[in-house]
Structures are given as structure tokens and as C-alpha cells.
Amino acid sequence: MLRYAPPLARLIEELSKLPSIGPKSAQRLAFHLLRRPMEDVAALAQAMLDVKEQIHDCPQCFNFTDSDVCPICADERRDRGLLCVVGSAQDLMAMERTREYNGLYHVLQGLITPIDGIGPEDLRISDLIDRVRQGGVREVILATNPVVEGDATALYIAQLLAGVEGLTVTRLASGLPVGGDLDYADQVTVSKALSGRYRLQ
Numbered sequence: 001m002l003r004y005a006p007p008l009a010r011l012i013e014e015l016s017k018l019p020s021i022g023p024k025s026a027q028r029l030a031f032h033l034l035r036r037p038m039e040d041v042a043a044l045a046q047a048m049l050d051v052k053e054q055i056h057d058c059p060q061c062f063n064f065t066d067s068d069v070c071p072i073c074a075d076e077r078r079d080r081g082l083l084c085v086v087g088s089a090q091d092l093m094a095m096e097r098t099r100e101y102n103g104l105y106h107v108l109q110g111l112i113t114p115i116d117g118i119g120p121e122d123l124r125i126s127d128l129i130d131r132v133r134q135g136g137v138r139e140v141i142l143a144t145n146p147v148v149e150g151d152a153t154a155l156y157i158a159q160l161l162a163g164v165e166g167l168t169v170t171r172l173a174s175g176l177p178v179g180g181d182l183d184y185a186d187q188v189t190v191s192k193a194l195s196g197r198y199r200l201q
Contacts, residue, residue, distance in 0.1 A: 008034070060131075062107040062124050064089050072096075072105060079103045081138040085128060085157065086182070087111045087145060094182040095143060098191040103141075106131065111149040112156060120156060129160055132167065139168045141197055145181050146172075158200040170197040 004012065008030060015026035033041055057063070058070035065071070072078065072092075082103025086092050092105050108123045120126075132140060142157060144150035158169050173196030182190060 057109075061105045062109055062127065063092055063105060077102075080136055082141065083132065083137045083139070084141040084143050085154075086143050087150065087153070088183075090183040091143065091145070091181075094185060094187075094190055095194070097187045098194060099187075100191045100194050103139075108144070108153065111144060111147075112153045113149045123153075125157060125160070128157065132161060132164060138166060139170060141194075142169065142171045142200065143182065143194075147179055147181075154200070169200045171200050172197050 003009070011030045011033070012023070012026045015021055015029050016023050018026075021029070033044075054066045055064050056066075058065045058073055060069055060073040063070045063072065067074070079102050082101075083106055084092075084095060084101060084103055085106045085108060086095065087108050087110060089107055092107055095101050095105070106124065106128045108125065108128070110118055110123050112118060112120055112123065128140075131137070140157075140161060142154040144154045154171055158171075161167060161169050172193040185193075
């Protein structure tokens with residue numbers, strides 16, 4: 001049976017660990033990299049190392065940044081009374097692509113997923129509650145994906161925020177397909193979901 005040379009086998013194995021990359025896709029990527037000039041492969045490797053070394057969580061919203069605070073949190077023109085809660089940095093970018101939202105964000109870095117052992121304590125939920133209780137936020141928009149985990153996370157957060165004086169908690173409207181991801185939705189769909197959000201409490 002034909003076997004790959006060990007360095008190639010290791011590359012295929014590492015590439016297959018990436019999301020949405022199965023063994024065949026990993027093999028295609030590995031052979032593509034083999035055909036590229038050394039400087040191209042070195043640039044890719046350096047870009048991956050730079051990301052790991054230079055990118056960190058924003059201490060305010062937990063988005064990715066290479067600065068002390070991410071550009072969104074640092075932008076004084078944004079409405080600080082609006083706080084949009086998303087599951088991931090990709091979801092944040094989906095919201096930003098609509099150009100309809102001008103508030104701040106809070107990235108949970110996941111959703112409550114008991115089957116995978118992810119509970120509220122594994123997410124940035126306590127940071128969110130602390131942030132809201134510090135004052136200045138008049139509306140929290142729960143923009144978690146419309147899947148079972150996203151709905152459960154949104155309801156959990158809404159219950160925690162119940163009773164915070166002067167706070168409105170809303171959820172994105174169903175312009176987003178149930179079971180879909182913000183990251184894959186077009187900007188018109190996300191924009192309509194944002195404008196049609198509804199109040200949870």
C-alpha cells in the first residue's frame with residue numbers, strides 16, 4: 001500500500017484538523033502547498049505565527065484585536081447605550097457588514113452547548129452581566145444564532161438581565177433562517193433581522 005512520506009502525512013493530518021477540512025481536502029491543500037514556491041509557504045507559515053503571537057481578546061468586548069482595545073470599542077462615535085451580544089467574532093463581522101448597527105458589541109466566545117460540555121461559566125456571560133450593571137447601557141440586543149444553542153443562550157442571558165432598571169433586552173427578528181449562522185447570511189437578511197428585532201423583557 002502506498003504511504004505518504006512522513007512530513008507530507010503529518011501536514012495532511014494537521015490540515016485535516018481545520019474546520020470543514022476532511023482528509024481529501026487536506027490532501028489537496030497539502031499537494032497545493034508542495035507546488036508553491038518556498039517564499040509563499042514561508043509567508044503563510046509566518047502569517048499563522050503572527051496571528052497567534054499578536055492577536056488577543058479585547059478586554060472590553062472580547063473581540064479579536066492586536067491593539068490594547070479593539071477599534072470598535074475605541075471608536076467614540078459609536079452609540080455606547082446599545083450593546084449587541086454575539087456568539088463569535090465571525091458573527092460580529094456579519095453584523096458590521098450590514099452597516100446598520102452603530103453600537104458596541106459583547107462576544108460570548110461560544111454558545112451554551114451542554115452536549116459538548118459548554119455551560120454558562122465557560123462563556124463571557126458573567127463579563128456581560130458585569131458590563132451591563134456598570135450602567136450606561138439602555139438596550140442589549142441578543143444576536144446569537146437562531147439554533148437551539150443560540151436560543152437557549154439568549155433566554156439564559158435575558159433571565160439574568162431581568163429586572164435591570166432602564167434596560168431593554170431584544171432579540172434579532174426571524175429574518176435569519178432558523179438553524180442558520182450569522183456568518184453565512186447576506187447583509188440584507190442580517191439588516192432586516194436587526195431592524196425587526198423584538199423585545200424579550
